[in-house]
């Protein structure tokens with residue numbers, strides 16, 4: 205399997221834990237228990253709103269654009285450098301919107317481990333392949 209940078213966070217793949225992974229390279233991304241919920245996200249596949257996302261690199265703030273009038277930048281997987289979601293910045297002044305300061309993972313770019321199976325985040329169908337995450 206891929207070589208990960210030394211400071212890459214890995215979640216235990218056991219029955220007690222659930223987490224999101226990158227569909228493309230199986231990089232570990234976010235614990236399921238910190239996921240706020242499944243949300244409609246216009247222009248892309250539905251997303252998962254998460255408070256904690258690891259092993260990603262946000263684009264520079266100068267490249268921000270707006271979604272629901274909130275400033276966002278793409279976040280890129282550190283494993284494969286693909287844009288797999290967005291980071292939502294806090295507005296100035298803050299609106300206390302639930303989205304502010306959190307991340308959206310696009311369901312067509314992530315899988316999740318539910319404690320038993322690796323599943324497609326969009327269809328929730330089990331994913332069977334030979335590459336261990």
Ligand SMILES: [Zn+2]
Nearest residue numbers: 226229281284
């Ligand atoms: Zn990746």
